Amino acid sequence: MAFWTCRETAASAAHAHDYDEYMIVVQGCYTLIIDGERIPLKTGQEYLIRRGVLHGGEVLAGTRTIHAFGGHRADRVQQ
Numbered sequence: 001m002a003f004w005t006c007r008e009t010a011a012s013a014a015h016a017h018d019y020d021e022y023m024i025v026v027q028g029c030y031t032l033i034i035d036g037e038r039i040p041l042k043t044g045q046e047y048l049i050r051r052g053v054l055h056g057g058e059v060l061a062g063t064r065t066i067h068a069f070g071g072h073r074a075d076r077v078q079q
Contacts (some may be wrong), residue, residue, distance in 0.1 A: 001066040006059045014056040020070035021049040028063025033054075 006028075014033070023030070024046040032039040032047060033056045041047055049055055051070070059065075 002069070003064070004067065005064045006061060007060045009059065011058045012056050014054050016052050016054045017049075017069070018051055020051050022046055022068040022070070023049070024066050026064040026066060028065055030065055031058045033058070057063050 023041075025041045025043055027043055029043075030041045032041060032049070034053060039047065045064075
């Protein structure tokens with residue numbers, strides 16, 4: 001599980017995982033980009049990204065999300 005608060009508007013490059021990823025937006029807006037399709041997720045909306053699906057995203061500053069990674073612990077960046 002990961003609980004994220006984005007302090008700045010940002011984008012993530014397209015990538016894929018070897019596990020499923022479930023996400024829910026707690027506050028704000030996160031736009032998933034899958035196969036060129038933009039999927040805006042707002043507060044209370046959720047999405048399941050299946051293993052192997054190439055995806056990226058854009059997030060607005062202040063957005064809070066929860067992510068659950070199937071069978072994989074989230075990597076933590078040390079600061």
